[in-house]
Amino acid sequence: MKVSSRDLNRIAVPSRIVKVYTSKPIEVKVEGSEAYVKVPATVTGPVELYLLTEGETYSLMLVPAPIPAETVVIKAGASIRPGLESGDYIRQIKSLVRDVANNVTPAGYDVALIADRKEECPVKECSLVAVRRYIGGRFLITEYRLSNPTNEQQTYHEGLFTRTGTRAVAIEQHWVEPGGMTRLFWVEEGTP
Secondary structure (H helix, E strand, O other): OEEEOOOOEEEEOOOOEEEEEEOOOOEEEEEOOEEEEEOOOOOOOOEEEEEEEOOOEEEEEEEEEOOOOOEEEOOOOOOOOOOOOOOOHHHHHHHHHHHHHOOOOOOOEEEEEOOOOOEOOOOOOOEEEEEEEEEEOOEEEEEEEEEOOOOOOEEOOHHHHOOOOEEEEEEOOOEEOOOOEEEEEEEEEOOO
16 A cells, blocks of 8 residues: 655554564554554665554555555454455465465465476575475465585574565474475565
């Protein structure tokens, strides 16, 4: 949703806001069930804003634009049921990664084996090769084989594998023995 890049924006939700998370350094002040958001001029591109309330978690994609202040009112009702495509952003990603890790193709997704398996590891202490891709819905999930080619145990963390477009990274086992392997799941928005 577009928000002002120069004025204070207001977001109102049905219940008290308990916590706020953002993907970029923006100013957020909370008063009960309302959040007042100021996007500094130095912030460019979309900003993810997560509002954790007593009842729900709301995920918003804010797009700063040179427009007057915006007021966004989010209403909830008994008829609203979060589904895979409309549900909570974080829970949706967790559910998708859980399915893929259990070798289950998520509903609404197609799976394709990757024939052109090329090395993609950003550091020399690992080998990272894509093996299958799940396409559909809101996200693209790629499963990788993460191997340790060194002679020492290696510890891999998700932050090592983030890149532009990353929405989530999950590693099945963080400690990998010499010559051992594990699986890594990379989630990005949209389809290629």
